[in-house]
Amino acid sequence: MGATFLLLAFDRAGHLRGKQPAWTPAIAVAPRVADAKPSPDAGKPPPHNDKVEDMPEGKGREVTFYTCTACHGVALIKAQGLTRDLWDNTFDTMLEKHRMPPVKADERAEILDYLAEQFPPRRKGRGAGNPFLK
Amino acid sequence: MLKGTAFVAASAALPAAALAQSAPASKGPKLLEMDGKAKLHVLGDRPLVAETPAALLDDDVTPTEKLFVRNNGQFPEMPADLKAWKIKIDGEVNTPLEISLGDLMAKYENVTLQLMLECGGNGRSFFTPEARGNQWTNGGAGCPQWTGVRLADVLKAAGLKSSAVYTGHYGADPTLAGETDKPTLSRGMRIDKAMDPHTLIAFKLNGKDLPLAHGAPVRLIVPGWAGSLSTKWLTRIWVRDKEHDGPGMGGFSYRTPKKPIVPGSKGDDKDMAVLEAMPVRSVITSPADGSKLSGRKIELRGHAWAGDHEVKTVEVSIDHGTTWKPAKVNPPANKFAWQRFTATVDLPSGGYYEVWSRATDAAGKTQPFAATNWNPQGYGANPVTPVRVLAEA
Numbered sequence: 001m002g003a004t005f006l007l008l009a010f011d012r013a014g015h016l017r018g019k020q021p022a023w024t025p026a027i028a029v030a031p032r033v034a035d036a037k038p039s040p041d042a043g044k045p046p047p048h049n050d051k052v053e054d055m056p057e058g059k060g061r062e063v064t065f066y067t068c069t070a071c072h073g074v075a076l077i078k079a080q081g082l083t084r085d086l087w088d089n090t091f092d093t094m095l096e097k098h099r100m101p102p103v104k105a106d107e108r109a110e111i112l113d114y115l116a117e118q119f120p121p122r123r124k125g126r127g128a129g130n131p132f133l134k
Numbered sequence: 135m136l137k138g139t140a141f142v143a144a145s146a147a148l149p150a151a152a153l154a155q156s157a158p159a160s161k162g163p164k165l166l167e168m169d170g171k172a173k174l175h176v177l178g179d180r181p182l183v184a185e186t187p188a189a190l191l192d193d194d195v196t197p198t199e200k201l202f203v204r205n206n207g208q209f210p211e212m213p214a215d216l217k218a219w220k221i222k223i224d225g226e227v228n229t230p231l232e233i234s235l236g237d238l239m240a241k242y243e244n245v246t247l248q249l250m251l252e253c254g255g256n257g258r259s260f261f262t263p264e265a266r267g268n269q270w271t272n273g274g275a276g277c278p279q280w281t282g283v284r285l286a287d288v289l290k291a292a293g294l295k296s297s298a299v300y301t302g303h304y305g306a307d308p309t310l311a312g313e314t315d316k317p318t319l320s321r322g323m324r325i326d327k328a329m330d331p332h333t334l335i336a337f338k339l340n341g342k343d344l345p346l347a348h349g350a351p352v353r354l355i356v357p358g359w360a361g362s363l364s365t366k367w368l369t370r371i372w373v374r375d376k377e378h379d380g381p382g383m384g385g386f387s388y389r390t391p392k393k394p395i396v397p398g399s400k401g402d403d404k405d406m407a408v409l410e411a412m413p414v415r416s417v418i419t420s421p422a423d424g425s426k427l428s429g430r431k432i433e434l435r436g437h438a439w440a441g442d443h444e445v446k447t448v449e450v451s452i453d454h455g456t457t458w459k460p461a462k463v464n465p466p467a468n469k470f471a472w473q474r475f476t477a478t479v480d481l482p483s484g485g486y487y488e489v490w491s492r493a494t495d496a497a498g499k500t501q502p503f504a505a506t507n508w509n510p511q512g513y514g515a516n517p518v519t520p521v522r523v524l525a526e527a
Contacts, residue, residue, distance in 0.1 A: 123262040
């Protein structure tokens with residue numbers, strides 16, 4: 001049993017990230033059943049504990065980490081592969097839709113530089129190298 | 135030195151599949167560790183988002199522990215008396231209602247249906263280049279049994295005004311920033327979808343009270359359309375006289391291009407229209423991807439579904455679509471339930487095969503070979519997705 005389906009999708013696109021999972025086979029696993037006695041945390045998601053070091057080293061890592069993970073996890077950031085334009089657009093989405101507190105212009109630029117450098121489009125295939133993309 | 139360079143060059147030229155197999159197994163996806171849930175694949179832990187791997191989607195009726203989890207905000211606190219939970223119906227109605235869950239359950243006919251729930255972004259990881267958001271494969275979907283009352287019955291009781299054209303849904307989940315006075319997400323639908331007898335205000339999942347992660351104590355189920363309409367922890371339905379404009383209705387959220395845009399480009403939010411029904415999709419649930427087969431005969435199983443439509447045909451291929459063979463497709467348990475397909479496939483030899491399935495819906499739409507209509511937030515990707523097997527004999 002080897003890599004699976006997600007990977008295959010990436011493979012078909014000719015893309016594979018170094019840190020992207022080759023995953024364990026999707027076999028049935030006995031579910032853990034909820035505890036019968038009620039607890040204030042019953043049904044809540046497991047805890048999480050992201051650290052700055054969970055993101056790749058680079059200029060702007062700290063400000064990016066503390067700005068973004070005030071609300072959401074590092075895993076979401078690392079799963080993206082976007083141009084600077086789309087990262088810029090993402091920033092607007094966070095401000096407008098998710099009401100992220102305002103960020104100073106120079107910090108925004110530093111964060112965008114970091115994100116565009118560390119998480120650019122990586123999937124290659126029919127959709128890559130489009131002649132109409134600048 | 136020369137050797138090293140040659141190796142790098144060779145690696146770059148290798149197909150990704152070869153590289154994938156050399157990757158250490160410990161790099162697999164993070165598995166969900168949560169009471170009452172199977173080991174789903176975690177796409178994000180804050181907010182919690184986890185998808186069901188294809189092989190765990192094999193049950194006819196998706197068990198609660200295997201149902202995918204999608205959140206946009208945080209989990210709300212539950213009051214001690216869940217039956218006292220209030221739902222407000224207001225806006226373009228003659229008689230605004232504020233009804234407790236207990237009264238809702240007692241006053242309206244209770245119905246149980248097997249209904250598809252699917253994340254609007256299901257299939258997003260198949261887009262090239264990457265689209266923004268959680269990178270779902272096909273696992274943002276499931277088809278459990280839901281018990282509730284018809285939203286239509288409640289709206290009829292409130293009396294829709296002729297100006298009622300759209301809904302706006304609100305839930306109790308705090309935003310990621312922790313606010314409880316603002317909606318995390320508030321999406322809505324055309325009034326005819328709200329009046330469909332399969333659109334439910336649901337309070338049971340597979341015969342049991344809703345778990346917190348799935349919207350306790352009461353939620354909407356809007357089958358066949360983007361899952362974000364199926365508001366969890368439901369508190370209010372605002373009947374609107376125009377397309378709803380809550381968070382999640384504008385920009386690029388749950389919207390697809392009216393005219394195709396260059397993949398990877400920023401797009402123009404004025405050229406986007408609201409995503410409604412989900413596209414046709416099929417998933418092979420057995421054998422599991424990566425299976426080693428002792429013989430050459432495969433008893434193939436899977437599920438197919440198609441938004442508002444029934445699935446008409448499913449075909450399977452073991453030669454990248456050079457030839458296709460029809461699968462047997464069962465009728466759905468009810469409208470908006472997925473359909474089982476089965477096929478017996480005889481491999482002509484031992485060796486490596488990719489098994490494909492391709493569903494076509496009653497409207498004649500079929501799954502493409504690559505995700506189409508690229509959009510910045512990646513909705514509507516439903517390409518044919520293979521299962522890889524190795525036959526030893």
